[in-house]
Amino acid sequence: MKNSLRVHAALSLVALIYAANYSLSKDVMPHYMGPFGIVTLRIVGAALFFTVLSRLVAPQDRIQGRADTGRSIICGVTGIGVNQLLFFSGLNYTSPINASLLQTIAPIVVVLASAVLLREKITGARVGGILLGAIGAATLILSRNPTDAIYPNATLGNILILLNATAFGVYLVLVTPLMRKYNAFTVLARIFQVGALVAVPFGWRNVLETNYAAFPLYIWSEVIYMVLFLTIIAYLLNNWALKYASPALLGVYIYLQPVLAVLIAVSLGKDHFTWGRALQAALIFGGVFLVSRKPRPQVPLEPVLD
Template sequence: MNKQVQVHGALFLVALIYGSNYSIAKEVMPTYVGPFGLIVIRVVSAALFFGIFSRMVTKEKIVGKADNLRVILCGVTGVAVNQLCFFAGLNLTAPINAALLMVIVPVVVLLFSAILLRERVSKRKVSGIVIACTGALLLIYNSRGEATTGNIWGDMLIILNATSFGLYLVLVKPLMQKYKAITIVSRIFTVGSVLVVPFGFNQLLTPDYSSFPTTIWLAILFMVFAVTIIAYLLNTWALRYANPSLVGAYIYLQPVMAILTAVGLGKDVFTLEKALYALLIFAGVYLVSRTKQRLPAKQVS
């Protein structure tokens, strides 16, 4: 099979996995497992897998106080705060709202790059930030009523999740230039697992797991192995052959997949208002990312 076809197939599967996660996670939360208990299952499982995998493929160690401190900060922003806010927010709001709001991650990356890395922000990018934020704020504002499928507090937590993940992408960049990706990921998941356990330990012990139907176990396995492990491995492999613009294009496919999945499973309704807000968000992100600003290739969600 042609290498480019394989790359497109891998990136499409990643987008499908991430897009499906919004609705599949809603099947489990909160009826069977609370959002924080689900985080413990996912993060600890991923930490064990990546820890074992990293020891098998490399003996690399992170050296120096500065790099180790940065790894801890990456674990806080990229795993702990990111996961806690994402699942808590998704537990409250609609899958489509969450998927659309997560598209602003490149905008957040640009803002933190300008603040922390002193990168220049052009007028076009500023316009993109304003337009994307307007779309996000309108979507949140529209979630106030009881008749809507969204939830204002859930939407705010998703925004906080996107902000935390955007900061993580800026913080992790110097580490990725010095160490192998599997080394960094295994360390940040280790840090993240230590931080999330206190939040979700009680929710982890509460459920009667013996009463779970097969579909719920399959949903949990999907979130652990497909969303966290398989998607990461596929993404890492594809990035060896794909250019950033191609990866960026598939990032925008994720909310499309989320909308199709949510509507198909009857978990949400895609209204005309949401479509208009989505256009504002996409237009803003397009203006931000159409220059050389590199978009994130993967979301830890």
């Protein structure tokens, strides 16, 4: 299989893994295990895995220097610890479709964070995209849906998911220099170790107090899915695909995830898709599309000869 086909297969599988999680997590939370307990199991499991893998793949590679160490700590806090705590807390309160749509705001946050942290210019088209995405997100957060009776705290959940997408967007900007300088597994090991330090104080009690003997087989399989596929395999596939995939291609797969999430949620009877949500999705997708477009390089003017 050629690399291009492998990249498409990897990114499609990652999108499917993430999309299925929006519905599968609903089976586990909050009846069998609380969101902080799930986050703790995920992050601690991934921290152990990536720590061992980094020692095997790049035993001499170490994050060095005060600046890189500080950056890795901030990445672990924003991209792993806070990010996951916000995501699963929000998903616990809101519907799978709302959560999947709001997650696509992350590229808009990346552009804003790049402008603030890296002083990159924002073009007029990107400003329009930011406003369009913001309108879509705001209407989605504040709107009333047929699932309101099932998710009475959906507004709070929507806000937590939006904060999660914001934290993840900032993380993507901050982690890029580390990924270019060090082995990817060295960086992943460090940020998951930091993330574990953030998550464990919130979730250790939930992990210890959970009645695992009451888990049916399908709940065990979904917990294993969230630890193994959602955390470890998805990160491995994403990092491999990033070596070959263009930003434009990655942008296409941003749109695939919520589409798959909608199909899975509706087919499992866990959510409903309405025309109002379709309009909100169109606004968010349109905003992300405008923001993700690279500005055209300016062609220098030819000198005028007298």
